[in-house]
Amino acid sequence: MHLHLLYEAQLVERYQKGGSIYFKLYYGRLDKDIVMAVVSALLEHNRVIAHDLARLKDIKKQYRKQEKKYFLQNVVQWDTLRLFSIADLGVENALREIVGDKPFETMLDIGRDTASVLKLFSGLYTYAVEVVLDSDILHLSVGNTTFDLVILHWVLYFLESPEVVLHEIAGVLRPHGRLLIVDFVRHEVESSHSYLSHMPFGFSDLQIEQWLKNVGLILEKIICFPPLQNENNERLMVKIWLARDPRLLVDDIKDKKVEFA
Structure with a gap:
């Protein structure tokens, strides 16, 4: 009650x-x-x-x-599940298309295997920071550095409090900075392990959008990959969520005409 x-x-x-x-x-x-x-x-x-x-x-x-x-x-099994659902190449191509080919200054990559993502955009950023899953993601040790691009690559599922981590990320995003989240769409899985059965598998668009809104970010775009079936006939789907800091950089507004009442 x-x-x-x-x-x-x-x-x-x-x-x-x-x-x-x-x-x-x-x-x-x-x-x-x-x-x-x-x-x-x-x-x-x-x-x-x-x-x-x-x-x-x-x-x-x-x-x-x-x-x-x-x-x-069970890293091998996790990678098998990920690769079976959608080839890494497909995700990487989509990330390239979203980010584009315009150079930017700073990038933060948070994931279990960050080397491939950093290499993917190595020709675009000037400075990058990688945070692996074993690190303390709740307290990003990046000093005063802010980032033009942050990528959460197959990691949100492993976090106990995803919305708290998103709040931490929002604090290090530059005005008009972008956040890319790669993960599975929400899907309930059965597990014989009691410590896994309480965890949801994947995330819904509404859940992601609400978390982003709560931390002051705007969900701009959702890319959905065709679902595939695993050996248990479960249809698994992968999505990329693109969010942005709604604030404008000074360079974006300095040439605009400002009128005072």
């Missing part, structure tokens, strides 16, 4: 992972700080809630360790 009221008030959002329904604070709420202040105050005086949250933190930590161990042990 309480969760239903919070959901109707848009203080929490509901999402599904596997066969379970979860709730979390709505990331786009302007008054989220107020809600967090109230929650923090409750924690100081409620030992039951504090104990539950501590236990939840331990469970999440165990899940992350198990997920990382599983995927590191």
